[in-house]
Amino acid sequence: MFVVMAATASEADVLGVKSAILAEGLTPFEHSRPERTAIAVIGEMGGRRAALMDRLAALSGVERVTPINRPFKLTSREFHPESTVVRVLDAVVGDGGLTVMAGPCSVESRDQLFETAEGVAAAGATILRGGAFKPRTSPYSFQGLGVEALRYLAEARDRAGLPVVTEVMEPSQVDIVAEYADILQIGTRNMQNYSLLTAVGRVARPVMLKRGYGATIEEWLMAAEYIVSSGNPNVILCERGIRTFETYTRNTMDLTAVPLLHGLTHLPIIVDPSHATGKRALVQPMALAGVGAGADGIMVEVHPRPDDALSDAEQQLDLPMFRSLMAVMLPLHAELRRLRDGVEATAPSTVAQRSRSALRAAGSR
Ligand code: PEP
Ligand code: MN
Numbered sequence: 001m002f003v004v005m006a007a008t009a010s011e012a013d014v015l016g017v018k019s020a021i022l023a024e025g026l027t028p029f030e031h032s033r034p035e036r037t038a039i040a041v042i043g044e045m046g047g048r049r050a051a052l053m054d055r056l057a058a059l060s061g062v063e064r065v066t067p068i069n070r071p072f073k074l075t076s077r078e079f080h081p082e083s084t085v086v087r088v089l090d091a092v093v094g095d096g097g098l099t100v101m102a103g104p105c106s107v108e109s110r111d112q113l114f115e116t117a118e119g120v121a122a123a124g125a126t127i128l129r130g131g132a133f134k135p136r137t138s139p140y141s142f143q144g145l146g147v148e149a150l151r152y153l154a155e156a157r158d159r160a161g162l163p164v165v166t167e168v169m170e171p172s173q174v175d176i177v178a179e180y181a182d183i184l185q186i187g188t189r190n191m192q193n194y195s196l197l198t199a200v201g202r203v204a205r206p207v208m209l210k211r212g213y214g215a216t217i218e219e220w221l222m223a224a225e226y227i228v229s230s231g232n233p234n235v236i237l238c239e240r241g242i243r244t245f246e247t248y249t250r251n252t253m254d255l256t257a258v259p260l261l262h263g264l265t266h267l268p269i270i271v272d273p274s275h276a277t278g279k280r281a282l283v284q285p286m287a288l289a290g291v292g293a294g295a296d297g298i299m300v301e302v303h304p305r306p307d308d309a310l311s312d313a314e315q316q317l318d319l320p321m322f323r324s325l326m327a328v329m330l331p332l333h334a335e336l337r338r339l340r341d342g343v344e345a346t347a348p349s350t351v352a353q354r355s356r357s358a359l360r361a362a363g364s365r
Contacts, residue, residue: 013061094268099297107149201230241276250278270297
């Protein structure tokens, strides 16, 4: 449930509501909206829910108490109707622009990373990616350069002027990765590693949470809820394909997740056609499809010589392929945005109306 304060409520009223929530052994989460403050009540309520709603509704300055009928609370559109915009250095995710994260699957050497970083930056990428700690299916495969790669990433950020995103695989790595990287990535295999989610929830770095390859959308949002409820509101979701019976592709890219999630949650969502398809030739069409579905951004693996790559050789684009992708994708995004803005100008346009219609589109589950 969340408590909506009246427009005339004082700071003392807000404090009174928070103290009442704390006195119940529950946690208040404040969200100051432009017109009024809302306070989510988080924790196990058991049988006292109805009585508690009545008690909170009677407090000074409270306009109403609204239940959140979904298991995810802080990440839900009901509680937080405005879309979350994540800002990191000069990059902005979720403001209607197109974020393009590009770079090698693994950082293999200083030269390989710098060559890629300069190439993708020149082509218009907004964030540099590169794996330092690699989650590999085989223990005999290249496991990443670890801290050495983090140092190269930090240098590449300064040279290319792009923030960097890299994966963190366990709680003990969070501090060192946060020291060098601008965005912490949680990979598909760790989406439900709750101690890791809680650990990244406590650092002042945005988190990109990839969808577990066997996770439902609800499980994915519950994983995001762990991060946000641990204190970190800057979460970016990344659809990277789920495992199905199909074997021609590495995974099946679930593009329905994009418009569905825009209705269910305020968090930005980007798509990763590289891991979703596993095949270089499929990356451009599926990146364009992601833009068409309304994604806030794309993550693409790029390597100067993909055939020599130490990981994911079959799916990485070379720099000319990346430039061709950008040459189509950026104008496509701009044109779609222009068309959508045109429709919105003649249709219901307040944030509340838009989020209500998005919620309807996402169904009542
Ligand atoms: C990656 O992006 O480097 C990666 C390993 O992706 P995923 O966790 O989606 O497999
Ligand atoms: Mn990869």
